[in-house]
Amino acid sequence: MSDPIPAVQARSLSKHYGEGNTYVxxxxxxxxxxxxxxxxxxxxxxxxxxxxxLTILGLINPPDTGWLQVGGVDVIRDGAAVGDANLIRRRNLGFVFQRSNLIPFLTAEENVRLVLELDDVPRREAVHRTREILESLGVADRASHLPMQLSGGQQQRVAIARALVHEPSLLLADEPTASLDKELGRRVMELLRTAAIERGAAVLIVTHDHRALDLVDRTFEIEDGVLDTEGAKVHGATL
Ligand SMILES: Nc1ncnc2c1ncn2[C@@H]1O[C@H](COP(=O)(O)OP(=O)(O)OP(=O)(O)O)[C@@H](O)[C@H]1O
Ligand SMILES: [Mg+2]
Structure with a gap:
């Protein structure tokens, strides 16, 4: 049998900011x-x-040059977006960033359920799946709260629920455990891993939390914009 199609395939992605002496x-x-x-x-x-x-892969920030496929479909070709980026983001991508970016005037439950409703999941099923994922992240008792009525850690857990509830093919997470205590941080990493295995999603996660690195399959290392994909394999090993 041939290898499965990669969830994400990137080639020669480059990006600069600024001009002149602010050029990076x-x-x-x-x-x-x-x-x-x-x-x-x-x-x-x-x-x-x-x-x-992460923001290039999430189709939030365009690269200068390069190619990107998600689920075998071209989404960036020679630096230019291909197809409907909004639709690809909504269907195939999940995001958790350092700040939760929840919609301030929707409750925790509505923030999560919105993702499913935008995808025309029937209301009853959407309510059920939303409750289930909020429960697994330990925030079901805050379902009716607005983001400003939640602690930073609770907001981040709701954001994680929102990123996983539609079963994306690629989950992008930028330090999702930074605002969580040690035990919960590890539980969240386990949830990300479970989501990947159960749903066939690829997960790319920025983390400084070395306690959770035994839960990942591979590490990528980046320095001054140069990506090394041959990072030390961390299963059972200490870095
Ligand atoms: N919008 C921007 N305008 C100009 N320069 C930027 C912008 N965003 C990032 N940079 C620069 O690009 C480089 C990479 O930034 P990036 O935010 O990707 O780093 P990072 O690895 O996520 O850092 P951190 O761990 O602090 O979040 C840095 O030198 C940064 O100063
Ligand atoms: Mg960053």
Whole structure:
């Protein structure tokens, strides 16, 4: 049997910011692929290009050049967006960033359920799946709260529920456990891993939490915009 189609395949993605003496080449010819169900940690110092790479993969921030396929479909060709980026984001991608970015005037439950409703999931099923994922993240008792009525950690858990509820093919997470305590942070990483395996999603997760690195399959390391995909394999090992 041939290999499964990669969940994400990137070739020569580059990105700069600024001009003249503010010019920064934040990503230099990044090339890699991630299989469905694979969990990859992206490691690198502050300012190395981690968020830049995640926002390019999330079709939020266009690269200067490069090619990108998600689920075998071209989404960036020679630096230009191909197809309906909004639709691809909604159907195939999930995001958790350092800040939760919840919609401030919707409750926790509505923030999560909205993702399913935008995808025409029947109301009864949407309510059920939303409740289930809020429960697994330990925030079901805050379902009716607005984001501003939640702690930072609770907001982040709701954001994680929102990123997983529609079973994306690629989950992009930028330090999702940074605002959570140790035990919960690990539980969240386990949930990300479970989601990847059960739903065939690829996960790319920026994390500085080395306690959770035994839960990932591979590590990518980035420095000054240069991506090294041959990072030390961390299963059972200490870095
Ligand atoms: N909008 C922007 N305008 C100009 N420069 C930017 C912009 N965003 C990022 N940069 C620069 O690009 C480089 C990569 O930034 P990026 O945010 O990707 O780093 P990071 O690895 O996510 O860092 P951190 O761990 O601190 O979040 C840095 O030198 C940063 O100063
Ligand atoms: Mg960052």
């Amino acid at each position: 080449l934040a990503l230099k010819e990044a090339t890699f692929q991630i299989a469905p169900g694979e969990v990859v940690a992206l490691l690198g110092p502050s300012g190395s290009g981690k968020s830049t790479l």
